[in-house]
Amino acid sequence: MIIAAATNESLAQISNVLIYSSMAVYTLAFFAHIAEWLFGSRSKVARTAAALTADAAAGPEPVVEVQPGASTGSTGTAVLQRPKIVTRSTSGTRDVPDGPGAHGGDAQGDLYGRIAVSLTALAFLIEAAGVVTRALSVQRAPWGNMYEFSITFSTVAVGTYLALLIAKKNVRWVGLPLVTTVLLDLGLAVTVLYTASDQLVPALQSYWLWIHVSTAIFCGAVFYLGAVGTLLYLFRDSYESKLANGGKPGALATSIMERLPSAASLDKFAYRVNAAVFPLWTFTIIAGAIWAGDAWGRYWGWDPKEVWSFITWVAYACYLHARATAGWKGRKAAYLALLAFGCWLFNYYGVNIFVSGKHSYAGV
Structure with a gap:
């Protein structure tokens, strides 16, 4: 006790x-x-702009593809097939410097x-x-x-x-x-949220408070950094696309965007931090369920906080899956990442303030 x-x-x-x-x-x-x-x-x-101009001037990259196997002539001598020349465009990759x-x-x-x-x-x-x-x-x-x-x-x-x-x-x-x-x-x-220093309600007086909530805080902090990277990726990607299509962004936009990492680097940063912390978010939900079993006698009761924690987990799982799917890489996956972080924010602010449930002891 x-x-x-x-x-x-x-x-x-x-x-x-x-x-x-x-x-x-x-x-x-x-x-x-x-x-x-x-x-x-x-x-x-x-x-x-200089990198994209250089890529455009270089044109498509020729790639030699040798067909496997060989044909056999009438004399029995193996005759190699003529190599097939394929032009592979580098447009769309936008391999530009940070x-x-x-x-x-x-x-x-x-x-x-x-x-x-x-x-x-x-x-x-x-x-x-x-x-x-x-x-x-x-x-x-x-x-x-x-x-x-x-x-x-x-x-x-x-x-x-x-x-x-x-x-x-x-x-x-x-x-x-x-x-x-x-x-x-x-x-x-x-x-708005200030609460005087005081003791906890009985349900929160558990060692699980140190485990469950601390991991939730850390996950939220890392998800936040991922969201910043994702948002800036969308701006930088639009900037690079405009340049690649021959557009001329304004001087202020150029000054800001050129100081950021490339869109590819921002996308990689966001993916890596989100992927790294996702297993810990999974553990956070599991730890919360175990704590609920100790405090309320059931592991899952579809409480609003539990539901939105799971919705957040599903949203980030969809994002990570999308990043591994060719048709959903890039901006589509980025929108999913921002949606997932929006779910996390609502799970904290929206559920605690506007929704009643067993977690309605946040002190507001």
């Missing part, structure tokens, strides 16, 4: 101050990211980018301290209601982004949309 501890109001207040402080630093990081995009050099743009990043490859833009990443890391540490202090104030996991889930979710999302940077992955382009989303998430958390 888990005995509820008393709430430490002083630690709870410190947690609130730390969360507000992290928002202030995230705001500075937001402006630094804006400066990185605005003041980065534009002298290295249009590499995609952009140099948000800063555009120059020293000034890179300076603003380093400042932005440093401020993001500082804000992450402050927010993480706020999450830990919140947990210490009640001696339990810091995700017992929507407010706590939100601050933990944004912390994990930023932590995952920073971990990818430390691993030398080309993901600095995620910084601006990430910080913007985190500020919106924290703003919603401290205004």
